[in-house]
Amino acid sequence: MQTPIKTITILAWRNLWRNYRRTFIMLAAITVGAWAMIFMTALMRGMVDEMIKDGIRSLPGHVQIHHPLYRDDPSITNSLSAPSKQLLTALKQDDVIAWSTRVRVPAVISSERDSRGIILVGIDPVAERSITNTADNISEGRFLTDKLDNGLVIGAALAKRLDTQPGKRVVVMSQDPDNEIADRGFRIVGLYQATIEAMEENTIYAARDTVQKLLKMGDQISEVVILGKDYRDVSTLTENIKSAAANDTEVLPWQELDTYLGTMLKVMDGFVFVWIVVIFLALSFGLANTLIMAVFERVREIGLMQALGMRPSGILYQFMLEAFFLLTIGLGIGNIAAVASIKPLESGIDLSVVAEGMAMMGAGSTLYPALYISDIILANIIVIILGLLTSLVPAWRASRYDPVEAITKT
Numbered sequence: 001m002q003t004p005i006k007t008i009t010i011l012a013w014r015n016l017w018r019n020y021r022r023t024f025i026m027l028a029a030i031t032v033g034a035w036a037m038i039f040m041t042a043l044m045r046g047m048v049d050e051m052i053k054d055g056i057r058s059l060p061g062h063v064q065i066h067h068p069l070y071r072d073d074p075s076i077t078n079s080l081s082a083p084s085k086q087l088l089t090a091l092k093q094d095d096v097i098a099w100s101t102r103v104r105v106p107a108v109i110s111s112e113r114d115s116r117g118i119i120l121v122g123i124d125p126v127a128e129r130s131i132t133n134t135a136d137n138i139s140e141g142r143f144l145t146d147k148l149d150n151g152l153v154i155g156a157a158l159a160k161r162l163d164t165q166p167g168k169r170v171v172v173m174s175q176d177p178d179n180e181i182a183d184r185g186f187r188i189v190g191l192y193q194a195t196i197e198a199m200e201e202n203t204i205y206a207a208r209d210t211v212q213k214l215l216k217m218g219d220q221i222s223e224v225v226i227l228g229k230d231y232r233d234v235s236t237l238t239e240n241i242k243s244a245a246a247n248d249t250e251v252l253p254w255q256e257l258d259t260y261l262g263t264m265l266k267v268m269d270g271f272v273f274v275w276i277v278v279i280f281l282a283l284s285f286g287l288a289n290t291l292i293m294a295v296f297e298r299v300r301e302i303g304l305m306q307a308l309g310m311r312p313s314g315i316l317y318q319f320m321l322e323a324f325f326l327l328t329i330g331l332g333i334g335n336i337a338a339v340a341s342i343k344p345l346e347s348g349i350d351l352s353v354v355a356e357g358m359a360m361m362g363a364g365s366t367l368y369p370a371l372y373i374s375d376i377i378l379a380n381i382i383v384i385i386l387g388l389l390t391s392l393v394p395a396w397r398a399s400r401y402d403p404v405e406a407i408t409k410t
Helices: 005-016 020-058 085-090 156-162 197-202 208-215 235-244 259-297 299-307 312-345 352-360 373-399 403-408
Strands: 063-066 098-110 115-123 138-141 151-155 169-175 181-192 203-207 223-227 250-253
Touching: 005 312, 020 259, 020 312, 020 373, 063 235, 085 235, 098 208, 115 156, 115 197, 115 208, 151 156, 151 169, 151 197, 156 181, 156 197, 169 208, 181 208, 197 203, 203 208, 235 250, 259 373, 299 312, 299 403, 312 373
Parallel strands: 115 203, 151 181
Antiparallel strands: 063 223, 063 250, 098 115, 098 169, 098 223, 138 181, 151 203, 169 181
């Protein structure tokens, strides 16, 4: 006799609640596990997202255009011409949020007290505000006003090392295209703070036209920086820019420009999967134990059902359905609990108490949990698949009983 699926489903649902205390304990374990997986994943996603976004907004942008030799030798000799009409047309497309041109060369800055090797970045201050967050991180003084500004913005940590401050003059030296020393006195107009102190110590900002004039490079630039809509998917943007850029240029996405950040994103995606699996492995012991105990308690009942004509496959399906009901109910409650606990925290969690430790990892003192639907779906799929695999052992054992031995067993 073939037992109808509807009958098996009803039996599985009713048997689940025969020992409701054990069922509630298992549901509580699955619920807490699901909540922990999703909640902790959201916290880690938020931290990594902020680290990557801060890293991207510090300088790289989403896509950059360089001279092919620039990254190996970032000197003034490996410069680019101003963007062509074809490139300007591509930079006006909808997938480009903002873009800017820069001059970026090695230089030396000298104060009355000390000298340091640094990176001199010549920027268009108006365009740069839409790409980097430096203008928002001015701790003293002001940011540059336009591309003809004669002031200099340096990091707060660098100012401390040079024993200088806004209003004082420093000398910046670099090489021009003829390999001659080009130097100029700048008045410091502002100090900025960065998430990573090392950046404060080695990067200074001046107006692009002022730097071009200092280095006698005409309208040549070091790089074009483009900001897209989504830092996770820049492949289309990169291809569009590459097709419009000159053939003798190099167009690279941020993952290749900053391999540390790119690797971090890949590691995080893999860690989410491992984290979910590890949490569920702990839960799987409880789930297997619950189903095995259900098998032991219902040996005679299983034998009777087989004697009445239920096939072993029907017994197998019944116990698998019980596990499925446990998993789906626990996951449903856990998902709701996770969303309910994460949403109020999306405005930010103040971690200023451990701000120094967060800064060492490249993160800010405020953590913004990031709840991704893809993470919730991944967690649910993995838990259900592993849960059903875990339930196979007790379900298979129940289906293997001999009807006569099961009925007579005491």
